[in-house]
Amino acid sequence: METAEIRRRWLSFFEERGHTVVPSAPLVHEDPNLLFVNAGMVPFKPYFLGQETPQFTRATSVQKCVRTLDIEEVGKTTRHGTFFQMNGNFSFGDYFKEGAIALAWELVTRSQSEGGYGFDEKDLYASVYHEDEEAIAIWKKVAGLPDDRIVRLGKKDNYWNMGVPGPGGPCSEILIDRGPEFGAERDWEAGDRYLEFWNLVFMQDDLSAVRSKEDFDIAGGLPKKNIDTGMGLERVAYLLQGVDNIYEIDEVFPVISVAEDLSGRRYGANHEDDVRFRVVADHVRSALMLIGDGVTPGNEGRGYVLRRLIRRAVRSMRLLGVDAPTLAELLPVSKDRMKASYPELEAGFGRISQIAYAEEDAFRRTLSAGTTILDTAVAKAKSAGRSSLGGDEAFALHDTYGFPIDLTLEMAAEQGLQVDEAGFRRLMGEQRDRAKADAKAKKSAHGDTQVYRQVADAVGREVEFTGYDQTVTDATVRGLIRGGEVVERVGAGDEIEIVLDRTPLYAESGGQQADHGLIRLSNGGLIEVTDVQRPISGLVVHRARVLDGEVATGEAAEAEVDVARRRSISRAHTATHMVHQALRDELGETATQAGSENSPGRLRFDFKAMQAVPDEAMADIEARINGVLLDDLPVTADIMALDDARKMGAMALFGEKYGERVRVVSIGEWSRELCVGTHTPRVGQIGVVKLLGEASIGSGVRRVEALVGADAYGHLAREAAIVSQLTGSLNVRADELPDRIASLLSKLKDAEREIAAVKQGQVLGAAPGLVGSARDIAGVTFVSHDAGTDVRAEDLRALVLDVRTRLGADRPVVVSMAAAAGGRPFVIVATNEAARHAGIKAGAYVRVAAQVLGGGGGGKDDLAQGGGTDASKVSDALGAVEQALRARGA
Known part of the structure; x- marks a missing residue:
């Protein structure tokens, strides 16, 4: 059964049983805690948290999801994938445990000829929360499962919560026994024998504190009990298609087939190549779906995740022996397999492919640049007598240049070096810990809306917007917030947030800034509105200052828009x-x-x-x-x-x-x-x-x-006035301005070149005198010169080289000169071949001078340049070079 057909049957089954079919939300979601939708229930979270009231009591969806926490495990197991689809059915205060179990069992065991999935009942098990006797009794009643096919598990496996205070409850999973070749009998923890493919969550508890997945407090029961289920579409697909894992299903394996043709290698030949083939297939599909939902590659957040997926796919093809671009061959195959479920991919493929191919090209250039940097690091390590690259060097290549660690390992090994992989992993772990801490901190966003939910619970959240055809509206004060707390009354000078039952003032959304305006109270009070927001769905909050009088809830008011704004x-x-x-x-x-x-x-x-x-x-x-x-x-x-x-x-x-x-x-x-x-x-x-x-x-x-x-x-x-001034100053018509300005700029550049040539001539004119000033220091012919200020570095470099040449090659020569340009000092040192044979290297002496100037420098052994910040120390810097040279001969 094709994956698209499994999807179709799911939606059809639940629609026939009174569920509203809800289209998949985009992968990019408004939840502040998530980069991407990572579970089927995410679009319904506001309903479960009580932030919004659903328009239906039963719903079903097939939700696109992306999870990247285990990205390094992709391809190594049968279960880890970044993009996946989650089939879900939901009940909001409608049916509960028995209804959910009955629907699930019916769809799973109904024959395929009758629209079901046709799983054999004798292979199916149910896991339950070990204290949920009600669910155990229902499984026995509805499915006729005996005790030995009902598995009792603890909170870790069979109790669900969101990690924050709110709804939670026990869950029950449907498992399938895949046979002894996949593991030991009744071993629920290890192996792939007993595979869970459908999780039924029974939201019945109100959690007051959540310290961990297994440590939380239950304040009581929820006023309305809800159902949230999730069936992994890809997991069911590989069970029904008779293949071993998610990478071999009909929506994924065709990409592997093309990768085989491109690489000349065969899937199934060895584990290392199989992992690479799977990474390619998974990441190409994930990139397709993310770009399709509006994500573009970048250096942070969602863009970074997409960039990493594309780069891992390109790198895996390289490790399979393909150096040429490959996305143009792979991405259309993935699109053709996914378009049956998501036809918008076909319509938007021009944009999708343009973005993906450009990122592949950019990464290929990164690989080229990273290879150069890696070669430099390898050469430096060898010259220092080291047998390995440091973990910090590998991490810099990965973090700064996007150079993958396994490529670093491979290329370093080719040159006879190991890599401190443990050090690299430690630095990566520290980076992940920082990211997790940041993500945990963001969870506080759930609590930020508490005061608004308190107002909404008391007075209702639907505020009527009248501003499409009114700029003044009669209203009633329904809620007041001051200092983050709900209050009944405020006075003059107070900074407040005020909720009306209706308003003509537009709340910021869709890129449009909020209206400003006034709220006049029936008691003569006056409020200035400086911002309007919707902190939770439906509730319009005016952020304002009380200019005059007192304001209390329940008072009549008149809201007026600043019409000019x-x-x-x-x-x-x-x-x-x-x-x-x-x-x-x-x-x-x-x-x-x-x-x-x-x-x-x-x-x-x-x-x-x-x-x-x-x-x-x-x-x-x-x-x-x-x-x-x-x-x-x-x-x-x-x-x-x-x-x-x-x-x-x-x-x-x-x-x-x-x-x-x-x-x-x-x-x-x-x-x-x-x-x-x-x-x-x-x-x-x-x-x-x-x-x-x-x-x-x-x-x-x-x-x-x-x-x-x-x-x-x-x-x-203003532009017209500027043009008028220029035409008057240059005595030309407006349409002649571009040519006249271009002519003047050309003449200016010619003049600047002539001035530069004159200055260079003046600088170089000092060469004969400097040759005559040469001194012998410890057997080295030495010239030192302070060229003063307003000297270009290229001119001084030319003078240094001219003097070095004039001094000949018969004996060691060192030329040291310094100057300042724009208040910034710099120093240049040159040596001839005889000096270098004697062990005198220009770079070492430049560093001596640059330290005196408060900076640094370097270069080749024959010519080096450095600089600093303290122009008053130029003479001292040149003296330091001479002292170092004398010390060498001592």
Whole structure:
């Protein structure tokens, strides 16, 4: 049974039994504790925590997941993979243990001809939390399992919690006996014989403290009991497809087949190569899915994980003997296998492949540079008589240059050196510990919303937004927060957060900055609003200062928007949609939004692109936007079903969370986007849009900034004034300015070159006199010279070499000169061949001088340069060279 069919049967089975089918959330999720969705229940977490009220009591999904904590284990076991899919069914206060067990047993054991998975009942076992007698009784009743096929396990294996206070409960797993070839009978811990493939979590307890997975306090029972189950799709696929592991299923193994053809090696021939084939197949698929969900390679966070996956895949192909680029052969194969379940991969493959191939090219260059650095480290180790590279050197190659440790081990061994792998692992462990500590610290984000949940529980969280068609709204004060605590009353001067039952003030979201405004109380009180946020779903919080009077919950009020600010922001927001559409028109559909900010009179728009946008293209984009402004197209907003919006071609953003009903903002028939922000009624009201330029802000992401309306006009007016001043000063027409300025710059460069030549001549003119000043020090002809200030290093270097040549090659020669440029001192030392034969090396004497100058230096044995910070010590530095030379002869 193909993986896509297993997926289809799951969704169909639960939909027929009253479950709402919820599409997979993107891998990039809003949870502050997660880089990626790593479990099927993550999108439903707000429901389990009570932060949001679900629109359904039963749901089912097949959720895309990525886990990278065990990335080093990928390929070594049958279980570890980075990307996987989790089939889940969920109940929110509806059915509980018996319902969950009955549904699971029915789907697992029903014959394949009847739409089930067809597992043989005699091979199935159930594990339960050892104190959960209720679940044990249900397994006996529903499935007829005898006691010897019900396994009692402790908290470590069969009690679930999120690691923070909140819901928890016992769980029960369905296991399959794969036979004696996979391990000993009734050995539940070791081996792969008894394989768990479906976990049923019974959320029934309210945990007040969680110190570890096995150490927590239960405050009581939950008011509503919930069900959260997870069945590993890939795990079931390899069980039903008769293969040994997740790497050999139909969605993964085709990549291994292509890797075999490219490398000429065979999967199954030896363990080392098998691990490499599996890493390639797993990581190529993971990279495909991550880029598909909007992640781009980078040096931190999600981008770093993606970069690491791609680089591990490329490196594994290299270890399989393939030096040429390979992603162009591998990635399309993975796409073709995954598109049955995720058709958006086919539509977005142009963008996905562009990003992946560019990262492969970049890493190949890194490998080249890293090889050079490794060769240098190896040479230094050998010259020092060492037989191994230090762990710190290997870690620097890995951490700074992205050079994999196994490649370092391999290449060092080729040159007869070992690597302090233990030292490397220790440094890696310290880095991981720092990352874990940081992740643990972030868990406090769950507690940050407690005060808002307290308000929401008391007064309800749904605040009506009236600001699409009103700027003044009657309202009632529903909640007050001061100093992080809920209060009943506040007074003049207090910094507060205030919740109204309805408001026209827009809460910051979607890149649009929050409204400012006033709240007038019926008792004469006045509040100035300086920010509006949604700290939890549905709850709008106004951050404000009480200017006059007292405020108490329950009071009548009138909320008013700062209209001038709102209009300015709305113009910028509408212009952002126009920039997005114009970029797509010019660059193609791969130029998708990666972030934005709409502030008064100004916008910032981030988009996906691997290369800079040419100036001519930017000019065309700006012209297209302003041409549409002249057309004065209407801006309309319509509420519709999400599927209908997609059929209309409305653009949605990666990582955004959309409900079943969405708001579609259209600019005529030219642009459509899902958006909750405020906009101008017609684009002509924007006036003018001036693009300030574009630049890279990270790997694969670029940024356009623009001015809008009066701000754009002011910018253009200032530029016009500058042009007017220049035309007057240079006595040319405006269209002649570029040529005239280019001519002046050319003349300036010619003059600078002439001045430099004169200065160099003056410096070099000192050579004959310096040759005449040469002294004998311990059998060495020595010249020392302070060239003063305002001398270029290249000119002094030329003088040093000229003097060395003039002094001949018959006896050892050392030339030492120093100068200062821009207040920074530097020193240059040169030796001839006879001096070097006598053991006199320029680098050693430069370091002596540079230390006096408060710096350092180095170079070759015949010529070296150093510098420092203390220009007053130039004479002392030259004296130190002479003293070192005398000491040598003593």
